Amino acid sequence: MRIENTAAIVTGGASGLGAATSQALAKRGAKVFAFDLPASIEGAQSGDGIEYVAVDVTDPEQVRSAVSQAAGSGLPLRTVVNCAGIGPSMRILGKKGVHDLALYAKVVQVNLVGSFNVLALASERIAETEADEYGQRGVIINTASVAAYEGQVGQAAYSSSKGGILGLTLPAARDLAQYGIRVCTIAPGIVDTPMLATVSEEFRAGLAAGVPFPKRLARPDEYAQLALAIIEHDYLNGETIRMDGALRMAPR
16 A cells, blocks of 8 residues: 555554654654653654644544544555554552552553544544545554563463454454455554663663574564555554564463
């Protein structure tokens, strides 16, 4: 599917994986609508093909309004990349007691329900566009994690939410096939994002040492590179692709 002269939505678009993907799409000629929370886009200047839009992905009305903005840009809305997510950790039973239910629900609400909310409301508008010569109207890429497969100690909520993304991939692809919309998922390993900016170099080196090859942390631009490859590879559909350097997470 062509990227140039189309509109794209990237959630979590102000930092990390979302920022790298927004920039990569814009460089390829897409008009990118980068959805993120107001605090995250504060001070961000729209331009160079990227327009920042304040959106809480768990709020249906905010998402509907922001999707309408993207769909009304004058370019066909073809691409959605869901990168918005949170990753707090807590043991099911720990020194402070039982896992906080509100925290568990919040992680699932943002990571899984938020992704589904954007997927569903954006697919409605993508389905209204004129198909290209191959019958395609768009592609939606969700973000899971290797934690969906090998969740570590303290990752019950995060792994649950990302496992839900895995389970969503194939039925979503089947549901949307009649509209010419593909759905795929990327499951990254350990990526050097702002989430890791606060940890020591020694800790980062330890994380990198656990990756079989390349023995380093992944870069956000590598996620973006894979997202672009999925968009342009018309036969990739209903699939989850691990991007992890052959990493298999240990219990802790």
